[in-house]
Amino acid sequence: MFNREFYVNFAHTFGHVDKNFHVDAFIDDVTRDMDTLSLNGRLRNTSLVLKRHLPEDYKRAIAILYAAAPSLPTGYTALVLPDYVALYGKQHFDLSMEALQYFTTLGSAEFAIREFLKTDLIKTLDVMHKWADDSNVHVRRLASEGSRPRLPWSFKLAEIIKQPTLTQGILEKLNADEALYVRKSVANHLNDHAKDNASYMLNLVNSWDKTNKHTSWIIKHAIRSLIKRGDKDALKIFGFEHETSVKLHSLTTDKTSLQLGDSLHFNFGLGSESKQAQKLVVDYAIHYVKASGSRTKKVYKLKEVTLAPGQTLQFNKKQQFQDLTTRKHYAGAHLLEILVNGKVMGCIEFELRA
Known part of the structure; x- marks a missing residue:
């Protein structure tokens, strides 16, 4: 995905929105050691090289990212945009939160937001609780996915593992979401809780309205690991027998x-x-x-x-x-x-x- 053709198009997009962006110099810089880097290594390297070619002032740099974003490919390569925010935006919290809310609609900011959770958990979670009410499916999904205790390819959020109620408000806002994309995230978030706080998770979902088809779908997928292990309380939620003949x-x-x-x-x-x-x-x-x-x-x-x-x-x-x-x-x-x-x-x- 991060090949020379991608970087040529990427650089010309930035050159189009910023007359001071040196297209050829960026391409030479970002592709110099490209063959030695993994997929995620190339993603991070792109952010590091961008820093050298964008204005030093973070607000000006973010404005250029905003201007370039609509012309860039969506999907995995778009993770460069939130990655830049995670690396250089911690001193500009409000601006960075707004940027991640927008950039997640082009790819995903689930990894980037965790850097802010690591730095200031409560302040960042307050923003994510608001995102759970957003009209955009990608933003709602970010509220759940970004705060998962055990997100794959990322570090664990130890404080949320210790105190799972920290994300309860997010999950309850999304527990009947009409978007499958969001429901999958909520189910996986709950399944993460099942690994460390199974009793808490089961009590939480047992209090939800299982007659709602979306909520029922989330609960079934959330307790799947416990069902496979024959957990008595998990089986009871949907009326499965613990002792069978x-x-x-x-x-x-x-x-x-x-x-x-x-x-x-x-x-x-x-x-x-x-x-x-x-x-x-x-x-x-x-x-x-x-x-x-x-x-x-x-x-x-x-x-x-x-x-x-x-x-x-x-x-x-x-x-x-x-x-x-x-x-x-x-x-x-x-x-x-x-x-x-x-x-x-x-x-x-x-x-x-x-």
Whole structure:
């Protein structure tokens, strides 16, 4: 994304809005060691080089960023704009907050805002509470995403982990948001809380209106990790049974040995041994072999069902084994488990060959 073509267009955009911006000098400067830098390294380097080519005065520099922004590509490369604010705007709080509110609509300011949370948590959260009422979906999403306790690719917000109520007002304003983009963020924010403050999170969502379809969607996604672990209080929120009377029938796989790129097909039945209907979450887990030879467990959602008294349901699933950016596979004995409401009902081993 941050290649020479991008920087040529980027520089000419700034040259168009600021006659004192030296286009060729900027291009030479920003691309000099480009090949040695990672994606995020190039993003940060762009901000650092911009500082050398924009006016020293922060207010004048921000005015140029505002003028250039509408002509720049949106998406990940637009994170340069809030990154500049995070690096150089801490002494100009109000101006920087206004800039992040605008620049987040072009990419996202979720990482930049955390630098201000780290410097002055309460003052920044006060602004973010107001953003939760904003008419722009990107700004509302920033209120939730930027204040997540454990945002991926960023540092933890230890004070919010210690005192989760600090972001409660933001989440309650957004707990029925019509935008899926916002709802996903709220659910992930709550799921972060579940890792450190599960009781607090469950009490909070249990007080919300679950009859609202948007709120219900958020809660289900927020408690997904606890459901997979069979947490009694999480299961109770949507009426899933903690103690089940279910028997696993005939767990089979189409092969006991496969190669990278193959798919594993597996089948099983679940039979009721209860005189009452049972509301179940059926999942499966793969215990993947790590580089060290040990195994790590990954739980996948399969289906939510209501099992009638005496009923047996059949399940069929295909799992592909292919290297991804988020997972590299290693040869060895893997394990497949079937889970019902977080409890292991049975397992079967299979081999992944080199």
